[in-house]
Amino acid sequence: MEPTAGLMALDAALEKMLASLSPLTDAETLPLSQCFGRILARDISSPIDVPGFDNSAMDGYAVRLADLTPEKPLPVAGKAFAGQPFSGEWPAGSVIRIMTGAPVPAGCEAVVMQEEAQIVDDGVLIRATVRAGQNIRLRGEDIAKNAVVFKAGQKMSVAQVPVLASLGVAEVEVVRRLRVAVFSTGDELRLPGEPLDEGQIYDTNRLAVQLMLEQLGCEVINLGIIRDDPAALRQAFIEADRQADVVISSGGVSVGEADYTKTLLEELGEISFWKLAIKPGKPFAFGRLPNSWFCGLPGNPVSAALTFYQLVQPLLLKLSGAQPVAPLRMKVRAAGRFKKSPGRLDFQRGVLRNGEDGQPEVVTTGHQGSHIFSSFSQGNCFVVLERERGNVEPGEWVTVECFNHLFGG
Structure with missing residues (x-):
């Protein structure tokens, strides 16, 4: 069993973080065509009834029940089309040809x-049984005038924007985009395309974080790689805090690392350095700088992505005013073995699939090291293994959490 003294549970860390935050109140009014992906700042009420008039749900014939007599044809007195209603006199004992x-x-x-x-x-013969109101869409049946259509905090997607267009809404008040500054720390980091000397690695964390931030609709301020130098780090934190609502760094939050991040952050703000009872991703920092919130991610690529996904993502959603959405988790059978030591909540990467019996099952993506970032591209879910659980054998039940859009889910 892993040593667990002093480790904070993920739920406790998330609760502590979110309790300290208040959503942004700054808003802007945008044309409807520019609101995709944005968060509503105010409730939206319908200015009209939808539909705005009683209309036909089918191509067919408008009838009056008293005119219907078995085996008696009824003449067609006129036609009604969408945009061209029947406006003449409707004689008794007749029908109106009507379109959807x-x-x-x-x-x-x-x-x-x-x-x-x-x-x-002689006209049209109605043989079927006819019920009052059948195939008629009533005025306001979908949306009644003055009804709240979407509440503040709703994200505008393909499911919402066309609804507003159908109401004639041309402009929408949305929360302004979160401004997030991101940088990596470490003399060992190099940009893709640069040659690597001994002991050096490419900076993948900052790119992964930037892409996830863009998926969440944030305005990204990319400050690059900051070398392990007190003056450079100090200037980076001051500049990031000046420009952003949230500052995210990668690296420099593990105990014993040869860097100056911890000292500088404690000097500049109120920062807590946590050891989380999760794997991967034990080291994490959170707190307040003079003008912004700060999140410090571990340096290992998988650990950085996992802590962003499980902790920073809900933080950003709350700050943006978005309605909270609990992760979708479900129980499935393990189709293979999962290696685990008790002590930490483990987020292994897996592949959720249909088994031969048609029931869902999950298998591992393979090696689960915190440097194996390819496990995200190979998998489609987290296999969430409980803190005190040990190895999982084939056939046992496990909890899976499907990747959301951040990882292409």
Whole structure:
């Protein structure tokens, strides 16, 4: 069993973080076409009824129930189309040919679909049983005038924006984008394309964090790689705090690392350095700088991505005013063995798939080292293994959390 003294549970860390935050109140008004992916700053009420008039749900015939007599054809007195309603006089004992979406004529009690009507020499013969109100969409049936359509905190997606367009809404008040400054620390880091000397590695964490921030709709301030130098680090933190709502660094939060991050942060703000009871991702820092919030991610690539996903993502969503969404988790059978030592909540990467019996099952992506970032591209879910759990054998039940859009889910 791993030593667990002094380790903070993930739920406790997340609760402590979120309790200290208040959502942004700054808002801006944008044209509807520019609101995709943005968070509503205010409730939106419908200015109109939807539909705005009683209309036909089918191509067919508008009828009055009193006119219907078995085996008696009814003449067609006119036609009604979407955008071209029937406006003439509707004689008794007749029907109106009507198309889907067309306003029903005054006095119409039902619409008979054309498949239930037979065209004969003298008009139309209705053979089916007709119920009052059938195939008629009533005014305000979808959305009533003045009803709240979307609440503040709703993210505008393909499911929401067209609804607002159908209401005639041209502008929307949304929360301004979060400004997030991000940088990596370490003399060993190099940019992709540069040659590597002995002991050097490419900086992948900052790119991964930037991409996830962009997926979350943040405005990213990329400050690059900061060398392990007190003056350079101090200037980077001061500049990041001046520009951003949130500052995220990668590296320099592990106990015993040869850097100056911890000393500088404690001098500049109020920062807590936590050892989390999760794997990967034990070292994490959170706190307040003079003008911004700070999150310090571990240096290992998988640890950085995991702590961003499980801790920073909900932090950013709360700051942006988004409605909270609990991660979707479910129990499935393990189709292979998962190696684990008791002591920390383990987020292994797995592949959720359909088994031969048609039921969902999960297998590992392979080696789970905190440097194996390819496990995210190979997998589609986290296999969430409880803190005190040991090895998992095939056939046992495990909890999986499907990747969301940050990892292409």
